[in-house]
Each structure stands twice: as structure tokens, then as C-alpha cells.
Amino acid sequence: MARGLFITLEGGEGSGKSTQAKRLLATVESLGHEVTVTREPGGSPGAESIRSLLVTGDADRWDGMTEALLLFAARKDHVERTINPALEAGHVVICDRFTDSTMAYQGYGHDLGRETVEKLNDLALGGFEPDLTLILDIPVEEGLKRAVSRGGTEQRYEDMDVAFHHRLRDGFLDIAKRAPYRCRIIDAKGSEDEVESRLQEVVIPVIESWHG
Numbered sequence: 001m002a003r004g005l006f007i008t009l010e011g012g013e014g015s016g017k018s019t020q021a022k023r024l025l026a027t028v029e030s031l032g033h034e035v036t037v038t039r040e041p042g043g044s045p046g047a048e049s050i051r052s053l054l055v056t057g058d059a060d061r062w063d064g065m066t067e068a069l070l071l072f073a074a075r076k077d078h079v080e081r082t083i084n085p086a087l088e089a090g091h092v093v094i095c096d097r098f099t100d101s102t103m104a105y106q107g108y109g110h111d112l113g114r115e116t117v118e119k120l121n122d123l124a125l126g127g128f129e130p131d132l133t134l135i136l137d138i139p140v141e142e143g144l145k146r147a148v149s150r151g152g153t154e155q156r157y158e159d160m161d162v163a164f165h166h167r168l169r170d171g172f173l174d175i176a177k178r179a180p181y182r183c184r185i186i187d188a189k190g191s192e193d194e195v196e197s198r199l200q201e202v203v204i205p206v207i208e209s210w211h212g
Contacts, residue, residue: 100183
């Protein structure tokens with residue numbers, strides 16, 4: 001059996017990743033593939049326990065390095081218990097956030113720097129990365145307005161200052177520039193249907209090429 005395909009959705013707060021991950025599930029299933037949808041932080045029992053430490057509480061609860069260490073601890077468990085088994089079973093794995101979020105949020109947003117995050121990734125995962133990364137890009141103020149309107153208890157990152165979110169967006173765009181072989185920037189403005197259509201234009205040819 002051929003190894004599966006690993007697709008990640010990335011972007012700042014309010015970019016619509018979670019909604020589009022669900023829609024992408026339907027698209028890929030309609031093409032006849034088994035799909036596993038997962039998320040970060042989280043995606044396995046151990047990683048979900050760590051998630052609650054990261055997304056709740058005061059904005060200054062952790063510094064950037066502590067966050068990065070927690071994220072890679074969760075990610076290692078997630079990869080070993082959820083992602084790799086699904087890929088070995090030939091599934092298309094769709095993940096809402098992965099290492100690029102740590103690079104953007106902690107590396108750029110919290111100024112840890114690229115080198116630090118890259119070293120942690122090599123140590124924890126041996127440099128493991130997605131086959132395709134879809135970066136949903138939206139102006140900071142529009143994204144934050146969307147994020148605040150959805151409410152909920154996981155608001156820690158939304159509470160960080162606007163300058164952090166601008167560094168975050170710049171970080172994602174720089175990540176895409178540095179890894180054009182796997183990253184595609186998707187305009188996340190407009191309706192959910194419009195964004196879904198933009199994603200399908202990128203994903204369907206990749207799925208068909210992989211399967212072929």
C-alpha cells in the first residue's frame with residue numbers, strides 16, 4: 001500500500017482553517033480516498049492534555065520558549081500516535097496547524113527565531129514535514145474580528161497585542177516564500193464557499209497526481 005499524503009492548513013487567528021479542514025475532508029472523500037482529519041495543538045490524547053495548557057489562561061501565561069517546548073512535546077505524541085499510523089494506512093491526513101504554526105507564533109511572533117524552532121523540530125521529529133501546506137492569509141484586523149466573534153474559552157492568542165499578530169502574518173508569508181515546493185498561499189477573504197473553491201483549485205490536482 002502506498003504511503004498516504006499529509007496536508008496541513010495554516011494561518012493566523014480567524015483565517016478559517018478549522019472550517020476549511022472540514023470542507024476539504026468532503027472534497028477528498030468525494031475523490032475516493034480515506035481521510036483522517038486532526039488538529040494541533042492536540043490530535044492524540046496526550047497532546048490534547050497539553051493543548052489546554054496552551055490555549056487557555058492569560059496571554060502572558062508562558063514565554064515563547066516554554067510554549068515551543070510544550071508544542072513539540074504534544075506534536076511528537078501526535079505524529080507517533082495519529083499522523084504516522086494514518087499515513088501508513090494510506091490515508092490523506094488533513095491537519096489544522098502543524099510545525100509552521102510554531103515557527104510563525106513562537107519563532108516570529110515571540111521572536112524565538114527560525115534557528116531555534118528548526119533545531120527543536122529536528123530534535124523532536126527529525127525534520128518531518130507536510131507534503132502540502134495551505135496558508136490561509138487574511139489581514140490581521142479582519143481575522144481578529146472573526147476570531148473574537150466566534151467566542152469560546154480558547155482565546156489566549158486572540159488576547160495578544162496587534163503587533164504580535166502582524167509579526168505572525170509576516171512569519172507565515174516568509175515561511176511560504178522559503179518553502180515554495182510545499183506551501184501555497186490561499187486568499188482567506190470572502191465567503192466560506194469562495195475560500196473553499198480556491199483551496200480545491202490547489203488540492204485536487206495534487207491529490208490526483210499523488211494517486212496517479
